[in-house]
Amino acid sequence: MVEEMWFILVNLPFTCYYWSLYASSRVQDMLKELVQEKKVKLAQHAATPHQDLIMCFLSKHNEENEQVVTDKEILHITLVMIARHDTSSVLITFVLRLLYKNPTIYKAVPEEEIAKSKTSGESLTWADLARMKLALRDIDYCGYLNPKGWQVFWASNMTHKDESIFPEPSEFDPARFKNQKSIQPYGFILFGGGPRVCPGSEFARIETLVPIHYLVTKYYRDPLPVPTQGLLLWIVPKIQE
Numbered sequence: 001m002v003e004e005m006w007f008i009l010v011n012l013p014f015t016c017y018y019w020s021l022y023a024s025s026r027v028q029d030m031l032k033e034l035v036q037e038k039k040v041k042l043a044q045h046a047a048t049p050h051q052d053l054i055m056c057f058l059s060k061h062n063e064e065n066e067q068v069v070t071d072k073e074i075l076h077i078t079l080v081m082i083a084r085h086d087t088s089s090v091l092i093t094f095v096l097r098l099l100y101k102n103p104t105i106y107k108a109v110p111e112e113e114i115a116k117s118k119t120s121g122e123s124l125t126w127a128d129l130a131r132m133k134l135a136l137r138d139i140d141y142c143g144y145l146n147p148k149g150w151q152v153f154w155a156s157n158m159t160h161k162d163e164s165i166f167p168e169p170s171e172f173d174p175a176r177f178k179n180q181k182s183i184q185p186y187g188f189i190l191f192g193g194g195p196r197v198c199p200g201s202e203f204a205r206i207e208t209l210v211p212i213h214y215l216v217t218k219y220y221r222d223p224l225p226v227p228t229q230g231l232l233l234w235i236v237p238k239i240q241e
């Protein structure tokens, strides 16, 4: 089953496209401001070079006393850090929630099998088309024409919710990844695919697997309700008659 979504990228006020561009430029402005503030602090000796990563970059100078890492590079690195932090932390949060809600799976989860999960594939799919981003020529895909110059956006959750790839896609079932060969090429595209595939995918696998590994091997889920703030109770001995 092929599902499709169409967007016309016209920058009209109050469209999602407009707000996404607006949000993107706001984030960049905020980061630029932050870098400027840190530069001032460094110049006034109100901060140390090792206080944080941006300070560290800003304090590196070459023999001509020029900043080694440019402001533009600092912005890129900071955006990569956001890309790397939120994705993995959200993934861990969701895995914890799903394991909590599915105690049977939590008990059974064979962590070494999660470690084996890898994506692979050759054939052309939506994800593949999406990698082309801006079509350099007319592309005919399953009878749908993507004209030259048009963009293709893919929504990975539509692929992941495709029942022909993952039966009962909304069910939390880590065992479905046991047999990697059963997943069709580009069926699992958490990290995208093609030349712009996520460069942090291997790192993300490790940093999410390590806490989950320790969680399933060293901790257990206590099904009893526990007062989150502790229980303040004053116990007074009975008066002896």
Ligand code: HEM
Residues within 6 Å of the ligand: 080, 083, 084, 085, 087, 088, 091, 189, 190, 191, 192, 195, 196, 197, 198, 199, 200, 201, 203, 204
């Ligand atoms: C669970 C964690 C992660 C997920 C689900 C994820 C997902 C993705 C996806 C789907 C893309 C492709 C976006 C596109 O089509 O343009 C991407 C790109 C990218 N990711 Fe990740 N990512 C994760 C973790 C990380 C980490 C840990 C890093 C860095 C250490 C990272 C750095 C990047 C960068 C720099 C790009 C842009 C690549 C390019 O455009 O050439 N990501 N990520």
